[in-house]
Amino acid sequence: MDVIPYFLSGLILGSIYGLTTLGLSLIFGVLRVVNVAHGSFVMLGAYAAYFAFILWAWPPFATALLAFAIGALLGYLVYIGVIKPLNKAGELNVLVALFALGALIAEIARLLWGPDFVGYRWNIGSVEVAGLQIDISKLAGAVLALAIALSLDLLLRRTYFGRSIRAVVQDPVGAMVVGINVDRVFAASAAIGIAITTVGGVFLTLFIPVGINPYMGGPYTLIGFVIAVLGGLGSLLGAYTAGLLLGVIESLGFYAFSVAGFAEPSEMALFLEFALLLLVLLFKPTGLFKL
């Protein structure tokens, strides 16, 4: 029964991984733009959680609403200021511009808030499940992340706005012909995508409340790509499920490899993740969960 704590901790972590990747996946799906500045928006969300907690004693879940608003505004500005003017010049130009934007945001954050690691502590108790102490904050974060993923999916499936997004994903020109304002769909998708990424940053601090720093975003950009590709770029529930899967592989993989006597089990788990990515790219390049 030793496996259960590893499985549970992987699942909870995976839920947050999934959440932080939703925005990346949405933006790619709709705008065909790889948001390489992803990590910097995760970082902004983390700082929002930190400052709201330190200055106003806001719990991270309340900050998530604020972060959503800030993220949406930033996303809109990124679309108007960077993606829209450069999109015609080609994908590579947008990619480079977003890369520069990511670095710029990180450096501005350093100027404003300094290069040091900061953190906060929000303890609302823990529950013991199968020998694992689970922080209630993390558990709530994981459940909320699932709720956000499901409601976003519902939004895409059931509303007019969602249908217009899906129409644009399938065929931008066709969508325009039937009277959908493609520009507005693009702007809204960028806004929602970055808003959710920022919220993901807030939730992430439930796990790493002490590692907040202007340069913390990098690894999340990388892991975001892996998850988004595994789940199928543009597929929201796919991204979320792939996030769960990655969390579980990380944790269970560590357990399995360490029981099997491997010298560096967490490295092996990482290897397994990338091996899976490679296999998916080779045999099902549209992603595991994209039909």
Next chain:
Amino acid sequence: MPISGRYASEGQYSLWGALAVVNWVNDHGGIDCGGKKVKVKLLYRDSESKLDLAQSITEALVTQDKVNFLLSPYGSDLALGVSPIAEKYGVLMAVVGASSDRIFQQGFKYVIGVAAPASQYMVPVLDMAVKTDPTVKTVAILYRDSEFNRQVAEGAKAYAEKLGLQVVAYEVYPSSPTDLTPQILKVKQANPDIIIVASHFADGQLAVQQLAAQKVNAKLIALSVAPLVPDFYKALGTLAECIVGPSHWEPGVKYTPDLAKQKGVEWFGPTKEEFITYFRQVAKQMGGQEVDPGYHAAWAAEGVLAILYGVQKAGTVDSDKVLAALRSADFMTFFSEFKLNSTTNINVAHSMVVIQWQGGNRVVVWPSAVAEAKLFYPSLTWDQKAAGQLCK
């Protein structure tokens, strides 16, 4: 020096430390070089924590600016990367803010270390543990997957085994971890007397937080790097209590001209108080506020002092002659005593001190000769700490 990018904070402190010493030297008439007093000039560029940039800057400093000596950038990866350049041009480089043993295993002649290397980090911690409590038997070691942390962990493992301790868990974790629960569950199963985490800043704080979350108690918990930052306590609160960590230098350390006299070695450079005053001035000028130096700053200062001492002894700025002078030198600064081992090229007189968080303060607890307070042992449990109990 990396002044922006991931090493921004440490790089900045290192730069200010070096500048503080240069200012002190120049305010005291400069350095005696072959009977002539000369002023010292410190040239620096921001390597943005990037290796390729650090390399091209080093190359330019040597070939275009024609510098006489080099100070390494902060960070083992950067320092290791620029070492071949110093070697190629035969320019003496003092390694500061980088302690991977690998830098000194390349057989480079012109690359010298002024402080203990990574593999020695946990030596004083383990010494302290077995001397305080001879009944300790088991150690668990967690380490971050990076050049520096691996060396710290390997050194700790080797030394623990040498002391007759049993290493019951030895686990690596990724360099930017989000969750350490799997590794920590393994430590929990092993139930060790001592837990050592070879960490950097953020991951070290994360490790403490998750050890607390999983209620993994031990008699002694030691981390590298993370506990030395004031933010460690700010972020963790009372959970940081009792945590120990090795440090290259602390403001509480007592190397004085009197101690040098007692030991019969020469004193060189500013006293600790002078260094702190000069450092505060530089910090105010460059960073806008007066802050106190930590070990990064003192370490960089020691690098400058070592080279200048060599220049003074050799009476020239020729790297070969300065190196020869340093190899036969034995002197003391506010940072440490200095004796260069001619095979390893490392200052073997430097030993690390151990600090412990007690009642919200970072105090030196080992070695007892320079300690400010007694080690609080055994550590309080996480439940006691969460309830607000302090280790004092």
